Amino acid sequence: MKYLDEYRDADGARQYAREIARVTTRPWNIMEVCGGQTHSILKFGLDQLLPEGVTLIHGPGCPVCVTPLELIDQALEIAARPNTIFCSFGDMLRVPGSAADLLSVKAAGGDVRIVYSPLDAVKIAAENPASEVVFFAVGFETTAPATAMSVYQAARKGLGNFSILVSHVLVPPAMEALLSSPQCRVQGFLAAGHVCAVMGCAEYEPIAAKYHVPIVVTGFEPLDILQGVFMCVSQLEEGRAEVENQYARAVRQTGNQPAQELIRQVFTVVPRKWRGVGEIPQSGLGLRDAYAGFDAAKKFGLSRHTVEEPADCLSGLVLQGRIKPPECPAYGKRCTPEHPLGATMVSSEGACAAYYRYRGLAAVKAACETQ
Amino acid sequence: MCLAIPGKVTSIEGDDPIWRTGKVDFGGILKEVSLAYVPEVKIGDYVIVHVGFALSRVDESEAKQVFEYLREMEELSGFKEGGP
Amino acid sequence: MADSLEFTGACPIPIQQYPRILLAHGGGGKLMHQLVEKMFLKGFGHPSPRAQHDSAVLTMPAGRLAFTTDSYVVQPLIFPGGDIGSMSVFGTVNDLAMSGARALHLSAGFILEEGLPMETLWRIVCSMRAAADRCGVQIVTGDTKVVDKGRGDGLFINTAGIGVLEHPLLISPDSVRAGDAILVSGDLGRHGIAIMSVREGLGFEATLQSDSAPVAAPILEMLAAGIEIHCLRDLTRGGLASTLNEIAQAASLRLCLEDQLIPVRDDVHAACEMLGLDPLLVACEGRFAAFVAPRDAARALAILQRSQAGAARIGEVAAEMPAVVALQTALGPSRILEMPSGEQLPRIC
Numbered sequence: 001m002k003y004l005d006e007y008r009d010a011d012g013a014r015q016y017a018r019e020i021a022r023v024t025t026r027p028w029n030i031m032e033v034c035g036g037q038t039h040s041i042l043k044f045g046l047d048q049l050l051p052e053g054v055t056l057i058h059g060p061g062c063p064v065c066v067t068p069l070e071l072i073d074q075a076l077e078i079a080a081r082p083n084t085i086f087c088s089f090g091d092m093l094r095v096p097g098s099a100a101d102l103l104s105v106k107a108a109g110g111d112v113r114i115v116y117s118p119l120d121a122v123k124i125a126a127e128n129p130a131s132e133v134v135f136f137a138v139g140f141e142t143t144a145p146a147t148a149m150s151v152y153q154a155a156r157k158g159l160g161n162f163s164i165l166v167s168h169v170l171v172p173p174a175m176e177a178l179l180s181s182p183q184c185r186v187q188g189f190l191a192a193g194h195v196c197a198v199m200g201c202a203e204y205e206p207i208a209a210k211y212h213v214p215i216v217v218t219g220f221e222p223l224d225i226l227q228g229v230f231m232c233v234s235q236l237e238e239g240r241a242e243v244e245n246q247y248a249r250a251v252r253q254t255g256n257q258p259a260q261e262l263i264r265q266v267f268t269v270v271p272r273k274w275r276g277v278g279e280i281p282q283s284g285l286g287l288r289d290a291y292a293g294f295d296a297a298k299k300f301g302l303s304r305h306t307v308e309e310p311a312d313c314l315s316g317l318v319l320q321g322r323i324k325p326p327e328c329p330a331y332g333k334r335c336t337p338e339h340p341l342g343a344t345m346v347s348s349e350g351a352c353a354a355y356y357r358y359r360g361l362a363a364v365k366a367a368c369e370t371q
Numbered sequence: 372m373c374l375a376i377p378g379k380v381t382s383i384e385g386d387d388p389i390w391r392t393g394k395v396d397f398g399g400i401l402k403e404v405s406l407a408y409v410p411e412v413k414i415g416d417y418v419i420v421h422v423g424f425a426l427s428r429v430d431e432s433e434a435k436q437v438f439e440y441l442r443e444m445e446e447l448s449g450f451k452e453g454g455p
Numbered sequence: 456m457a458d459s460l461e462f463t464g465a466c467p468i469p470i471q472q473y474p475r476i477l478l479a480h481g482g483g484g485k486l487m488h489q490l491v492e493k494m495f496l497k498g499f500g501h502p503s504p505r506a507q508h509d510s511a512v513l514t515m516p517a518g519r520l521a522f523t524t525d526s527y528v529v530q531p532l533i534f535p536g537g538d539i540g541s542m543s544v545f546g547t548v549n550d551l552a553m554s555g556a557r558a559l560h561l562s563a564g565f566i567l568e569e570g571l572p573m574e575t576l577w578r579i580v581c582s583m584r585a586a587a588d589r590c591g592v593q594i595v596t597g598d599t600k601v602v603d604k605g606r607g608d609g610l611f612i613n614t615a616g617i618g619v620l621e622h623p624l625l626i627s628p629d630s631v632r633a634g635d636a637i638l639v640s641g642d643l644g645r646h647g648i649a650i651m652s653v654r655e656g657l658g659f660e661a662t663l664q665s666d667s668a669p670v671a672a673p674i675l676e677m678l679a680a681g682i683e684i685h686c687l688r689d690l691t692r693g694g695l696a697s698t699l700n701e702i703a704q705a706a707s708l709r710l711c712l713e714d715q716l717i718p719v720r721d722d723v724h725a726a727c728e729m730l731g732l733d734p735l736l737v738a739c740e741g742r743f744a745a746f747v748a749p750r751d752a753a754r755a756l757a758i759l760q761r762s763q764a765g766a767a768r769i770g771e772v773a774a775e776m777p778a779v780v781a782l783q784t785a786l787g788p789s790r791i792l793e794m795p796s797g798e799q800l801p802r803i804c
Binding site: 001002003004006007012015016019034035036037039062089116117118119120140142143145146149152153156192194197198220223224227246248249250251252256258259262 | 373436
Binding site: 004014036039042046049062064090093113114120222338347 | 655656657721724725728730731784785786787788789790791793796797800801802803804
């Protein structure tokens with residue numbers, strides 16, 4: 001595939017790895033923000049190509065995994081209703097709420113459907129006028145334009161049976177929340193390339209300046225991530241703290257204006273709770289009053305309850321780089337991928353899940369390489 | 372957010388930007404995609420697509436810089452090793 | 456052997472009278488009789504009413520026999536490159552081939568949903584007959600039940616098969632040894648992606664077809680050529696990852712693979728990238744993994760490649776524990792290819 005496969009070139013990757021080693025004189029902790037970047041790192045073993053001193057701290061995993069338990073419970077409540085079609089991205093189906101997940105609601109008879117795009121849910125609403133159709137609107141800013149358009153088009157088509165359960169989260173406030181602890185050990189960021197394709201790069205400048213951290217807007221393929229790490233380490237070694245754009249083939253400085261406009265028209269910024277981190281002010285999107293009719297939380301009078309996060313979940317500390325997953329007392333015991341306590345274990349790309357899956361890898365790797 | 376892939380626009384339908392769609396070719400498979408957010412895109416352009424929406428046009432000259440950077444570094448190191 | 460049928464022939468059940476399956480078609484009376492005689496017996500090549508009997512009596516060759524059963528559920532019933540019928544025949548014949556057995560006879564049990572169009576059933580029956588002929592087997596016995604509308608997904612098929620082993624080998628994970636070459640019989644993931652391409656909401660346009668096909672021929676050829684086959688397993692649900700993890704655990708041996716040797720077609724690759732799927736976890740229907748003694752690997756591969764271009768050697772069996780599947784990525788480092796947990800779902804993250 002053009003503009004994809006060529007960024008997986010092995011020689012290019014090894015060359016970038018050498019360049020990173022060449023410029024690294026001290027240890028550095030860099031966080032890649034996006035779960036898709038973590039996925040690529042794990043899939044290609046990119047962290048194993050880096051010199052000893054450069055540590056990648058995996059971000060929260062993805063917006064799916066930071067969705068708070070209360071919201072998942074609300075989703076389950078809606079999905080279990082009669083005459084209701086609940087539409088979701090595949091990722092959400094296995095994420096556990098307090099007691100169950102969407103797959104088990106489906107097994108119990110709920111009409112739960114996987115969609116590729118929010119517009120598919122709008123189509124289902126148009127084709128099923130007698131049913132309530134609810135879309136689980138999860139995602140960072142990358143997905144917000146799609147959700148916004150689905151609401152806008154539903155409004156234009158007069159689809160009163162369509163609504164969304166909103167769980168959109170914003171990246172910059174989360175980065176600030178991490179950095180705001182003086183004990184945070186993240187020294188540089190690979191910002192989420194597709195988030196910036198929508199929002200542009202400007203909103204990261206104040207963060208870079210305030211906390212003196214380099215932020216490199218980075219793509220998702222191996223060469224992108226390695227070049228992003230190279231640019232970030234170079235900045236750290238030189239004492240710079242700027243916003244740079246590695247992913248210029250897809251990201252413009254000002255981002256996508258029509259997308260930003262529709263997001264502003266349909267949504268407003270609200271506080272949001274992040275699983276395993278807590279509430280972060282101004283960190284989510286909620287529907288504006290003009291579109292309140294499409295807000296599933298209001299429409300269905302859902303129970304508003306607070307679920308206490310398990311006290312022994314230390315996701316926040318892991319994300320700040322203050323502890324490594326195996327140092328958490330619950331890791332591997334009370335908390336496993338099958339029974340996750342927090343976001344970093346829920347997501348298969350979360351820091352804790354990644355550690356868990358790759359335990360014992362070192363021994364295997366060494367043995368395989370002697371073959 | 373994450374999973375978005377590049378594809379080539381092979382046909383476009385609709386005049387009103389909000390409802391404009393295109394068939395995008397991803398290495399041999401075709402999917403209909405909303406072009407609402409990329410009004411400037413033409414047939415033959417590559418776009419980055421996420422959940423059924425084209426979010427940006429791939430800038431072909433920028434696409435090369437990842438490799439140009441490598442070539443420059445190679446030349447530089449060759450120059451250093453060559454040395455006086 | 457019965458006469459071959461005109462497969463473009465009209466459905467033998469009068470469509471105007473019975474356009475769809477009714478509960479009575481499973482009730483044991485006249486309607487069921489008509490269905491079994493005119494549709495199944497005729498379709499599977501037993502035109503004589505005397506062939507109707509509770510069990511088929513067969514004469515078996517001496518020696519070891521292989522016996523297998525599988526049930527088939529797929530939506531849609533008819534997909535690019537095949538249908539539930541051909542899949543149920545090839546699947547069971549292939550299962551027998553995984554022991555190195557030549558299939559002799561099949562049974563076919565049908566659970567029909569009330570309301571299933573008769574034309575669809577006929578089309579599937581014809582497809583099963585064509586598949587059986589292609590494999591050189593006959594469907595000799597079967598059963599029919601009908602369930603209420605809403606309880607059956609259209610049609611479920613169970614096939615069981617008996618085959619004969621005409622070789623002395625024990626083809627099983629117990630025979631796998633360190634140093635064995637790991638081969639795959641062709642490129643991966645076509646079936647799962649073909650099904651996905653016509654799935655509601657996730658669909659896309661592709662010329663991609665399922666890889667559903669019989670695979671006994673290259674296996675019997677390898678056996679005839681004296682290839683020392685240690686283990687065979689088809690790559691169905693859960694794809695390569697599931698199959699190889701099963702074998703690693705059963706054999707208590709570590710398997711080492713190289714990602715860039717694993718064959719995946721461009722369009723399957725593209726579809727997986729779009730939906731966020733891993734091709735190593737996508738189901739195939741006409742593909743298998745083979746573990747062969749290292750000195751026979753090149754000859755075995757040549758036979759496989761003649762049968763299906765794209766067959767490849769993807770790795771080898773390493774020493775003892777841990778019994779995992781280690782995958783060397785295209786860039787050099789290794790990772791563990793895990794046993795999938797549950798169905799792989801499209802993702803946006």
